[in-house]
Amino acid sequence: MVKRNRMKHIKENAVGYSFILPSIIGFGLFMAYPLLHSLFLSVMDWNMFKGLSGSTFVGLENYKAVFENEYFRAAIMNNLKFMVMAVPLLLIISLLLAALLNQKIYGRGMIRAMYFMPYIATITAAAVVFSALFHPEFGPVNGLLKLVGIADPPGWIASVKWALPTVALFWIWKNMGYCVVIFLAGLQGISRSYYEAASIDGANKYQQFRHITVPLVSPTTFFLAVTSVIASFQVFAEINVMTQGGPGTSTVTVVYHIYDTAFKRFIMGYASAVSWVFFFVVICITGLQWLGQKKWVNY
């Protein structure tokens, strides 16, 4: 009887493991192994063409080089600026739009789809359109600014001052659709009775939004804040397509710097060290967000 039970237990376990085996293999091969391998590379002066025989152990030299490197410093600053500019704006605009689209308005489905379109469009195509709109000389945006009396409008992606905000604007526009959809799901989980009660108490629309919507949607906001911060740190394709780090180093981000050093200059050890330093930076920021949630997230 005991033996039969044990066999049954083993069988059940085997079935369970067989279900998760593809995921474990996938995770092991494509996540865990590359992660550990990059840690190994980060302490090596690694020659990607000669492998181990052409490489030497350098200990923490690559990590030292990371902190001494002017590009890394510029990149981490750009990433922080990008995060501060883009994430709050993305969340605020997305929440306001979601609140509007949560009302019974004509063509709601179509408008939702329109906002979602940039998110599913390819980055290259979207970036080309966006760049054309913001062309410093012939773009309609600057054309409009000149019409309203701004004689010397910004150079957008061709300006050291404006390039990063322009990429941030593009990133917001591109990711807004996704955030709106997630916020909508959060908003639809808020019971109408709160609003009805507030309305009876004489609260206007703004007060309802401020004191009911914002607190009750805060778990969704927290989720999007964490994922958006991480996504803002991972910004790469937008930079690669639109500015390639320029003008000067004004739009060099850490991921772009990793790509540049690893795949254009073949300095794999250093690039791996940057990846690990960056990993810890993102972990710390996410940790701070996690700690901070107690103050403003209402479950």
Next chain:
Amino acid sequence: MKKMIAFMLALTVMLGTIAGCSQTQESSPAKDKDNEVSQSENNNKPEKKEPIKMVLNLGGFLSDPSVVAALDEIQTLEEFSHMEFVILEDDADYDTKMPIAVASGEQMDIIGVFNSINRTRYAEAGTIIPMDDLADKMGIDFEEAFGSHAANAKIGDDIFIVPQRRSSWVLYYNKAVFDKAGMDYPDTDVPMTWDEYAALAAKLTMGESSNKTYGALHMLWPIFWYGEAIMALGGGDKFYDPEGLSNIEEPIFAKALERTYKMMHVDKSIPTHADMVVSKTSPQAFMNGQYGMMVSGSWVLNWSMDKETYPRDWKLGIAPMPVDAGTVPKTWGDTRGYGIPVTSTHPEEAMKVAIELARLGAKHAISDPASYKLEESPNLYVKAEEILVEDQITIDLLKKTFANPDTVFAVEKIMGKNNVDYDQVIKEESEKYFVKEQDLETTIKNIKERMDKILVK
């Protein structure tokens, strides 16, 4: 948990074994018997070479008609009949994808190395192997076979590429733009100076916004501004002073930078840096007829011959490159060639193929003198004259412009220590100047300081 780990390990071993088996050659008694029979038959025949696969990844070389013709012919030659040629298609991301493919161990026997910056990058990283021993085994004397181009095949004392050709830049111009502006065509014998060129570009500039015709087209490549300086100083090695530090404070660099800036923002005779960045204008844009002049290598000549891809209703003209001073023709360019990657499975055969491709490239050269000197180029410029008859571009004019023995040549890329960093620093600082975010003095100062810091390390 232990069981699961054991199971995973067993699975890994099993998969490894399967993979290993798939790579071993099949052998069976029946097969062995067949081999014996075929071997006895072959004893009476001349020795047959073992069939091998030769993988070529030449990127943009494939848009060069002489390379395509060479590839077609080499596959018909008896000496290479035992080779199965796998020619990979051109890829827009060749610069990134090719090294990664090599690093991942993919077989590549010959690759295209486009310029001296890449030659340095690939050689220093170990992407391509030195060829000296292979050349010795073949008994080929590079100096004899490639003349002055042999020096451009080297990094230090080691040969790293088989030179295919050295680009030689000339001035192309759109006759319709000149006619419309009422300007005389550039002299085909006496070069103009860069100052005259800038003044001419301003006079050729007409119209507004999307209907604008620019006097000239300058790409974002730094050579378009520093070309005048290396022409005056003598080549890409003059970016360094005798102490091995940055020579960017040489006044000619500031002059060249300022001239380009004025063309962008004062004369508005070339598209601004901002416009070029945003619109991602390619060099092929010259073929659309909106630009009066463009300095370039022979690729523009190839495009002008390809009227199907680049249809045009205007006539092309060619003239010597503008010069810094005097009347002696000067030009710049760079040597490109075939490299043998570290993942070549047959480096000796690859070397033979590369040399043969260089020879056949010379044989089939139509728009650029080849680097290989031991083979005639009977078709050089012949086809160009036939196709460009309406443009009144003759063989004599082409020879005079592209292959004038009196032309002083300068290597266009930065040649020296940390040249990849130098190239990057120059790009970053000059573009800040071109988008009006930094003055000229600061630009020169920043390049000097940043590069000296790197060079003294």
